[in-house]
Amino acid sequence: MRTGDVLPPLTLAITRTLIVAGAIASRDYQDVHHDPELARRKGSPDIFMNILTTNGLVGRYLTDHFGPTAVLRKLSIRLGAPNYPGDTMVLTGTIEQLDGDTATVRVIGTNGIGAHVTGTAVLTLGGER
Amino acid sequence: MNGRTAIVGIGATEFSKDSGRSELRLAVEAVRAALDDAGLAPADVDGLVTFTMDTSPEITVAQAAGMGELSFFSRVHYGGGAACATVQQAALAVAAGVAEVVVCYRAFNERSGRRFGSGVQRREPSAEGAALGWVMPFGLLTPASWVAMAAQRYLHTYGLTPESAFGPVAVTARRHAATNPAAYFHGRPITLADHASSRWIAEPLRLLDCCQETDGGQAIVVTSLERARDLPHPPAVVAAAAQGSGRGQEQMTGFHTGDLTGLSESAVVARQLWRTTGLGPADIDVGILYDHFTPFVLMQLEEYGFCARGEAAYFVAEDRLPLNTHGGQLGEAYLHGMNGIAEGVRQIRGTSVNQVAGAARALVTAGTGVPTSGLVLTADG
Amino acid sequence: MHTDEDLTERLKAFEGRPAATEGTGKDPVNLPMIRHWCEALGDTNPAYSGPDAIAPPTMLQAWTMGGLSGHTGRSAAYDELLGLLDAAGCTSVVATDCEQEYDRPLRPGDEITFDTVIESVSDRKTTKLGSGHFVTTRTDIRVGPDLAGTHRFRILKYAPAARPEKPPRPRPVVNRDNAGFWEGVRDRKLLLQRCTACAAPRHPWLPGCNACGGLDWDTVEASGEGTVYSYVVMHHPPFPAFDPPYAVALIELAEGVRMLGNVIGVPYDKVRIGLPVRVEFREHDDESTLPVWRVTG
Numbered sequence: 001m002r003t004g005d006v007l008p009p010l011t012l013a014i015t016r017t018l019i020v021a022g023a024i025a026s027r028d029y030q031d032v033h034h035d036p037e038l039a040r041r042k043g044s045p046d047i048f049m050n051i052l053t054t055n056g057l058v059g060r061y062l063t064d065h066f067g068p069t070a071v072l073r074k075l076s077i078r079l080g081a082p083n084y085p086g087d088t089m090v091l092t093g094t095i096e097q098l099d100g101d102t103a104t105v106r107v108i109g110t111n112g113i114g115a116h117v118t119g120t121a122v123l124t125l126g127g128e129r
Numbered sequence: 130m131n132g133r134t135a136i137v138g139i140g141a142t143e144f145s146k147d148s149g150r151s152e153l154r155l156a157v158e159a160v161r162a163a164l165d166d167a168g169l170a171p172a173d174v175d176g177l178v179t180f181t182m183d184t185s186p187e188i189t190v191a192q193a194a195g196m197g198e199l200s201f202f203s204r205v206h207y208g209g210g211a212a213c214a215t216v217q218q219a220a221l222a223v224a225a226g227v228a229e230v231v232v233c234y235r236a237f238n239e240r241s242g243r244r245f246g247s248g249v250q251r252r253e254p255s256a257e258g259a260a261l262g263w264v265m266p267f268g269l270l271t272p273a274s275w276v277a278m279a280a281q282r283y284l285h286t287y288g289l290t291p292e293s294a295f296g297p298v299a300v301t302a303r304r305h306a307a308t309n310p311a312a313y314f315h316g317r318p319i320t321l322a323d324h325a326s327s328r329w330i331a332e333p334l335r336l337l338d339c340c341q342e343t344d345g346g347q348a349i350v351v352t353s354l355e356r357a358r359d360l361p362h363p364p365a366v367v368a369a370a371a372q373g374s375g376r377g378q379e380q381m382t383g384f385h386t387g388d389l390t391g392l393s394e395s396a397v398v399a400r401q402l403w404r405t406t407g408l409g410p411a412d413i414d415v416g417i418l419y420d421h422f423t424p425f426v427l428m429q430l431e432e433y434g435f436c437a438r439g440e441a442a443y444f445v446a447e448d449r450l451p452l453n454t455h456g457g458q459l460g461e462a463y464l465h466g467m468n469g470i471a472e473g474v475r476q477i478r479g480t481s482v483n484q485v486a487g488a489a490r491a492l493v494t495a496g497t498g499v500p501t502s503g504l505v506l507t508a509d510g
Numbered sequence: 511m512h513t514d515e516d517l518t519e520r521l522k523a524f525e526g527r528p529a530a531t532e533g534t535g536k537d538p539v540n541l542p543m544i545r546h547w548c549e550a551l552g553d554t555n556p557a558y559s560g561p562d563a564i565a566p567p568t569m570l571q572a573w574t575m576g577g578l579s580g581h582t583g584r585s586a587a588y589d590e591l592l593g594l595l596d597a598a599g600c601t602s603v604v605a606t607d608c609e610q611e612y613d614r615p616l617r618p619g620d621e622i623t624f625d626t627v628i629e630s631v632s633d634r635k636t637t638k639l640g641s642g643h644f645v646t647t648r649t650d651i652r653v654g655p656d657l658a659g660t661h662r663f664r665i666l667k668y669a670p671a672a673r674p675e676k677p678p679r680p681r682p683v684v685n686r687d688n689a690g691f692w693e694g695v696r697d698r699k700l701l702l703q704r705c706t707a708c709a710a711p712r713h714p715w716l717p718g719c720n721a722c723g724g725l726d727w728d729t730v731e732a733s734g735e736g737t738v739y740s741y742v743v744m745h746h747p748p749f750p751a752f753d754p755p756y757a758v759a760l761i762e763l764a765e766g767v768r769m770l771g772n773v774i775g776v777p778y779d780k781v782r783i784g785l786p787v788r789v790e791f792r793e794h795d796d797e798s799t800l801p802v803w804r805v806t807g
Binding site: 246247248250251252253254255256258259260262264266267268269270271274277278279281282285328329330336377384385389 | 679680681682683684685687688713714720739740741742743744745746747749751752755756758760767768769770771772783798800
Binding site: 012018021022024025026027028029042043050051052053055056057058059060063064068071072073074075076077078079 | 536543546547549550551552553554555556557566567568569571572575576577578602604605606607608609610611612615670
C-alpha cells in the first residue's frame with residue numbers, strides 16, 4: 001500500500017428503502033428523510049439521505065476495504081449534492097498519506113447530480129482497538 | 130400523372146446543429162445542388178414547391194438561385210406531412226403541362242433557430258390556434274407529448290413495453306446512420322440498452338425515440354419521364370404520389386376520434402398508392418418511413434399493411450424490411466422528410482451508402498399525426 | 511426591524527454557550543440498534559457482531575439522538591439561537607458537515623452522556639439553497655468519565671432562495687366558435703355541443719357536425735364522469751408554468767367524447783388507463799379556470 005493508491009469504488013443504489021432505513025436506524029425522524037409530500041412542501045423534489053447515513057456509508061466503505069482490524073480514528077465529511085431516491089452513488093477513495101500504521105484517506109461519493117460527499121478519514125491499520 | 134414523371138436530381142446542404150447562414154441561403158444552396166445533380170441549369174426551372182412552414186418564398190429562391198420566370202408555384206400545409214406532397218404537386222404540374230422542371234425544397238435552421246421541440250405556449254384565436262387551445266392549458270405543449278398520448282394507448286392496447294416496442298426502430302435507424310457519412314450520428318450506433326436507459330422526454334417516449342433537430346436544406350428536382358431519360362442519373366419514377374387526411378383529422382392533437390392505435394391519414398395514402406401501382410407491401414424493396422417519433426413508424430408499417438396491427442415492433446426487430454437506410458430523421462437529419470425522399474431516389478439509382486441490392490421499388494412517406502403524403506418510387510422500365 | 515449586522519452580532523453572542531448539558535443517551539449502546547444500523551447500511555463488518563462486538567464508530571451521533579420524544583439536556587441558549595434564526599426567516603435547516611474523532615470504541619452496555627457547545631455562528635452566507643447562517647456545535651460524548659469521541663456538526667439555517675415567480679399556464683385559445691365552452695368552465699359547468707339535427711354530442715367545439723354536417727347545435731352539461739383513455743407524463747423540456755414530471759390525461763367522458771386535462775388525487779406516476787375520474791374546477795390565477803379530473807376509484 002502506498003500514498004496515491006486508489007481504493008476500488010463502491011457503487012450504491014440510492015433506494016428509497018436505503019434512505020428511510022438509514023434515517024430510522026440513526027434515529028433521525030426529520031420528515032425530509034422519509035415523507036416525500038412534506039419534503040416537496042419544503043422545496044425538495046423528493047426525500048433525501050441524512051448526513052448520518054452518509055457518514056455511516058463512508059465508514060462502511062473504508063472498513064470494507066481495510067478489513068475488520070482497521071480502526072477508524074477520525075472522519076470528517078462535507079455534503080454537497082443531495083442523494084435522492086433512484087440515484088446511484090459511487091464512493092471512491094485515495095490514500096493521501098501513510099505514516100506507520102496510520103493512513104489518511106480522501107473519500108468522494110459522486111451521484112448523478114455531482115459530489116454528494118467529500119471527506120477525509122484517518123485509520124489505524126491492523127491496530128489494536 | 131402516375132408513372133409519367135421522375136425525380137432526376139437531389140441535393141442537400143450539410144446537416145448540422147448550427148448552419149451559420151440564413152434559411153434562404155440554405156434553400157438556394159440545396160436547390161442549386163439538386164439542379165447540378167440533375168444536370169440542369171437554373172434557367173431550366175419553371176416551377177417551385179415548398180412547405181407553407183418554409184420561410185423562403187418561391188420568388189425569392191428563384192431570384193437568388195438565378196432562375197427566370199415561373200409558371201407554377203405551390204405550397205403544401207401541415208408541417209412534415211407536406212414532404213411527399215411537394216413531389217405530388219410537382220408531378221401533377223408536369224403531367225398537366227403547366228410546368229416542365231419543378232424543384233421541391235425545404236430549408237430551415239430548426240436547431241439553431243426556432244426549435245419545434247421547445248414547444249408552444251401561445252396561439253392566435255384562429256381555427257388552427259383554437260385546436261391547440263384544447264391542450265395547451267394542461268401542459269401538453271410539444272410534438273413529443275402529442276405523439277406520446279397515442280403511443281401510450283398503442284402500448285396499452287397491444288400489451289407492449291416502450292423498450293421492446295420502440296427500441297428496435299431507434300436501433301435500426303442509428304445502425305444505418307452509423308455507416309452514412311452525411312448523417313449527424315455517423316459512427317455512433319446505439320443498442321437497445323442505450324435506448325432503454327435514455328431519459329424520459331414525454332413518457333412513454335424517451336430521448337432516443339425522438340428525431341433530432343437539424344439545420345439544413347434539401348431539394349428534389351422533378352420532370353417528365355421522357356426528359357428524365359436524357360439526364361445523367363437513372364430516373365426514379367414517381368409511380369404513385371398521394372395525400373391523405375382521415376375523418377376528423379387534426380394536427381398532432383388528434384385525440385378526439387379513433388382508437389389512437391393507428392394513423393387514419395396513412396391509411397388514406399396507402400390505399401391510393403397500392404391501388405394506383407397495383408403493388409402491395411410485399412413488392413416493396415425498401416421503406417423510408419417518416420420517423421419524427423418511433424411509435425409512428427410502427428403504426429405506419431401496420432397502416433401500409435407490412436404486418437398485422439400490434440406486430441410492427443417484431444417486424445422491425447426481425448429486419449423484415451430494409452427501413453430508413455439513410456438513418457432516418459432519428460439518425461441522419463430532421464429535414465421534415467425531404468431527406469427521406471432523397472434516400473428513396475438513391476436506392477432506386479443504386480447509390481445509397483446502405484444499398485439494398487437490386488432495389489427497384491421504394492415506399493417513401495411524410496409526417497404523420499397530421500395530414501400526410503406518400504410516394505412509390507420505381508426504377509424505369 | 512433589525513439589520514443583518516445587528517442580527518449577526520446577536521447570533522455571535524451565542525458562541526461558546528452550551529447547546530446541551532449532561533445529555534444522556536436514550537438507550538445504552540446495544541446490539542439490536544447496532545444490528546439495525548448494519549442492516550440498513552449493508553455493513554457486514556464482523557467487528558460489529560458477536561460476543562466482542564463494538565458499535566460502528568460512525569454511529570457516534572446516533573446514540574445522542576432525541577428521536578421522536580425529543581432531546582435531553584438541550585439548553586435554552588440553543589433553542590433561543592434557533593428561534594432567533596427562525597424569526598429572521600431562516601426557517602429551513604440542512605446538515606452540511608460532520609467531523610468525528612473516535613477516542614475509544616463504544617460497546618453494548620455503555621451508557622453515554624454528552625455535552626454540546628455552540629462553537630461558532632457564521633456571518634450571513636448566500637448559498638445555492640438560500641441565504642443563512644452556519645451553526646457549528648461540538649459534542650463530547652463520554653462513558654462515565656472517559657471521552658469516547660467528539661462530534662463536530664455544522665448545519666445551515668437558511669431562508670430558502672425565492673423561486674422565480676411562476677408564470678401563468680398557457681391560456682385557452684378562445685374564439686367565436688368555442689367561447690361557450692370556456693364560459694361554461696368559468697361557471698363551473700362542462701358544456702358539450704350537441705347537434706340538433708342528429709343529436710351527436712361533440713368535442714372539441716366546432717360550428718358544424720362531422721357526423722351529419724348540421725350547422726345547428728345546442729349544449730348539454732356533461733355528467734362530469736369519465737375514465738382515463740390515455741395519458742402522458744411530461745418530463746422535458748421544463749415549462750416554467752408546470753413542475754415536471756406531471757401527468758396529462760385524455761379523459762373519455764360518459765357521454766362518449768374525449769377531452770384533455772390534468773388528473774388529481776394520485777401522484778403523476780400512478781395515473782393509469784381506465785382510472786375512473788370526475789370533473790372539478792380549479793382557478794389557476796385571476797383569469798383562468800380549468801377543469802381538472804379527480805380520481806374516484
